[in-house]
Amino acid sequence: MEALAPPQPDHATRDPRGLIACPTCDALHRDMSVAAGARARCTRCGTVLMAPRAGAMTQIVMLAATSAGLMVAAGFFPLPRPFAPGITTHSSLFDAVLAFSSGVLLPLSFATAALIVALPLLRLLAIVYTLAPMALGWRPAPGAVAAFRLAQGLKPWAMAEIFIVGVVVALVKVAGLVTVTLGPAFWAFVALVAVTTLKDTVMCELTIWKTLEERAAS
Amino acid sequence: MENARRTGRILTAARAGLIGCAGCGRVHDRPLSHCLRCGRPLHARKPHSLQRVWAWMIAGLITYIPANVYPMLITRNFGKEYENTIVGGVIELMNHGSYGVALIVFFASIVIPIGKFIAIAYLALSVQSAVVIRGHGRQRLYEVVEFIGRWSMIDVFVVAILAALVQFDFAATINPGIAAISFALSVAFTMLSAQSFDPKSIWDAYEADDT
Numbered sequence: 001m002e003a004l005a006p007p008q009p010d011h012a013t014r015d016p017r018g019l020i021a022c023p024t025c026d027a028l029h030r031d032m033s034v035a036a037g038a039r040a041r042c043t044r045c046g047t048v049l050m051a052p053r054a055g056a057m058t059q060i061v062m063l064a065a066t067s068a069g070l071m072v073a074a075g076f077f078p079l080p081r082p083f084a085p086g087i088t089t090h091s092s093l094f095d096a097v098l099a100f101s102s103g104v105l106l107p108l109s110f111a112t113a114a115l116i117v118a119l120p121l122l123r124l125l126a127i128v129y130t131l132a133p134m135a136l137g138w139r140p141a142p143g144a145v146a147a148f149r150l151a152q153g154l155k156p157w158a159m160a161e162i163f164i165v166g167v168v169v170a171l172v173k174v175a176g177l178v179t180v181t182l183g184p185a186f187w188a189f190v191a192l193v194a195v196t197t198l199k200d201t202v203m204c205e206l207t208i209w210k211t212l213e214e215r216a217a218s
Numbered sequence: 219m220e221n222a223r224r225t226g227r228i229l230t231a232a233r234a235g236l237i238g239c240a241g242c243g244r245v246h247d248r249p250l251s252h253c254l255r256c257g258r259p260l261h262a263r264k265p266h267s268l269q270r271v272w273a274w275m276i277a278g279l280i281t282y283i284p285a286n287v288y289p290m291l292i293t294r295n296f297g298k299e300y301e302n303t304i305v306g307g308v309i310e311l312m313n314h315g316s317y318g319v320a321l322i323v324f325f326a327s328i329v330i331p332i333g334k335f336i337a338i339a340y341l342a343l344s345v346q347s348a349v350v351i352r353g354h355g356r357q358r359l360y361e362v363v364e365f366i367g368r369w370s371m372i373d374v375f376v377v378a379i380l381a382a383l384v385q386f387d388f389a390a391t392i393n394p395g396i397a398a399i400s401f402a403l404s405v406a407f408t409m410l411s412a413q414s415f416d417p418k419s420i421w422d423a424y425e426a427d428d429t
Contacts, residue, residue, distance in 0.1 A: 016245040021231035021238020024357070025421040026262075028229050028245070029238070044228045044271035045357050045421065049243065094345060108399045111406075112378050115371065144259050152241060154257075156364070159371055165322065166375030172319040173311065173380060213255045 020206070022047055030063060034207075054129050054208045057135040061128055063199035067192055068124045071117070071160070074188040120158035120196075126151040127199075131208070148212065161193040230421070237262045240418075256291065266415040271342050274411035275335065281404040282331060289395035291377055303397065304328065304373060326372040327401070334370075334408050337363045344421045357418045363412050370405045374398055 020031045034040045036054040041047065046181040053059070130148040132140050141147075167186060231238035237246045237260055244255035253260045264270075289301035302310060304327045311320035336357055344356060377394045 016236055016247040019231075019245040020243040021236070021245050023238070023240045023243050024417045025353075026232055026238050026418045027421075028231050028234060028238070030265070044355070045417075050284070050307040073397060105394055105399055108402055110372070112375065116375070145255075149241065149256055149258060156368055156413070159368055162369055162371050163375050165326075165369075166372050167321060169319050169372060169377055170376045170379035172314075172316045173307075173376070191302075192239075206243050209244070209256050213244075 001168045020049060022049060023206075027032065034155045049204050051203070053202060056202050056207075057099060057131050057205065057211075059137045060199055060203050061131050061193050063202070064124045064127045064131075067195045067199065068128070070188050070192040070195065071121050071124070074185045085174050115159040116163040119154050123154040123158050126154070126210060127203075130212070134208075134211060134215065140212050144212060145216075148208065155200075160189065160196065164189050164193055229416075232262050232418075232422075238414075240264070263418055263422075264414065267414055267416040267419065268342055268346065270414035271338060271411050272302045274407050274414060275338055275342075278404045278407035278411060279335060281400045281407060282335075283400075285401035285404050286420055288397040288400070290373065290397040290401070290420070291380065292395050293395045294391045301395065304401065307373070323376070326370050330370045331404065331408065334363055334367055334412070337409055341415060341420070345423070352391070353421050357417060359375045360412075360415065360417050360420065367405070367409045367412055370408075371402065374405070381404070381426060 018031055021027070022029065022045060024044040024047040025042060027039075027042055027044040029043065029049065034050045034052055036052050039051040040049045042049055065141045126147040129141060130151065133139065133144070164186075167189070172185045231245055235247075237249060238244070238258060239246070239253040239258060239260055240257040241258040242253065244253055246254065246260060250260050252258065286304055288303070290307060291302040292305050293300040293302070308320050308324045308328070311317075311323060341356060341360060341363075377398045380392045381394050
């Protein structure tokens with residue numbers, strides 16, 4: 001772990017391109033290349049500024065594509081299925097989403113669908129769109145900057161992992177009423193959460209922004 | 219990092235007359251409408267940050283009241299109707315003996331939302347008053363609030379899944395109550411409140427202190 005050096009005061013006003021301002025606390029640092037595997041932290045607030053890794057772009061694209069595949073699987077496979085006499089089984093993910101589809105609660109149905117399916121999927125697609133050409137060493141795709149900005153903004157609103165905990169809580173609640181077995185969709189979702197978390201750990205946003213800028217200029 | 223007093227010697231983009239992008243760290247030497255690197259609207263500090271924080275927080279507080287008063291779940295079992303509020307759901311889980319899950323729901327639906335209101339109010343007030351409280355502690359608090367706020371959505375998802383899973387023919391049904399929508403709104407509003415807060419303002423207190 002290394003800390004980026006603060007700039008000399010006279011250096012600051014001359015060339016803003018050789019500098020980085022910490023996005024969290026605004027402290028200026030001299031921009032320098034950070035070795036793969038190392039982490040550069042802000043000297044003031046300790047926020048990780050850059051943590052590049054060798055082959056990160058390819059890894060992220062692979063992981064994001066895997067997540068998107070799992071997402072589709074999770075939508076179509078049956079969810080945990082309750083067994084009891086006289087039950088109509090409503091059990092895919094989309095049924096859970098449509099639970100609110102009556103009257104006043106309809107907007108909530110859309111919100112749930114957005115939070116657990118649409119926004120996570122959109123975020124994954126935006127990441128793949130931005131990084132796939134970069135992983136191949138090509139110039140950034142048109143609109144790549146807007147796509148990655150979208151991915152950054154969607155991060156707090158993609159709630160697939162929270163949905164998993166919700167499934168577990170719901171299962172405990174109905175455990176007394178009916179017997180429940182975990183369907184493949186549940187495991188697809190668990191895998192999805194693991195892969196997404198791994199991807200977010202590998203992804204260094206500042207490095208990606210810098211690479212995007214360099215590639216677009218060349 | 220470990221020594222808060224060292225912060226006095228650190229030069230920020232704002233004090234150097236530069237503008238640092240909050241999304242990608244790119245430094246600009248003149249005011250522009252958008253960042254040259256990532257295209258985000260460029261501001262030295264988030265405009266009207268505290269006004270937005272308070273406005274979203276008040277909206278969150280207002281919607282949090284019906285979320286607790288009205289039923290979250292309406293269960294019909296053999297003609298009888300049971301209504302469960304958020305707190306009622308936690309108590310029911312404890313009566314079932316599922317203490318672990320009761321604890322998760324208790325944290326997600328009660329401790330986190332209330333803790334978040336207090337934490338955001340504290341951060342906003344600490345920035346408004348001239349008192350300098352240790353920056354690292356407040357920064358950590360802000361990170362926790364940002365990270366944990368979304369987890370309050372658990373209860374809304376639980377209601378959705380329950381309603382989808384349990385559709386017994388005539389014998390029992392579970393339906394979401396109106397509290398589900400107000401709780402979801404409350405969580406969304408407090409998330410927006412936390413996002414409106416500018417963490418740079420935590421550190422600006424130090425600048426005012428030693429210039």
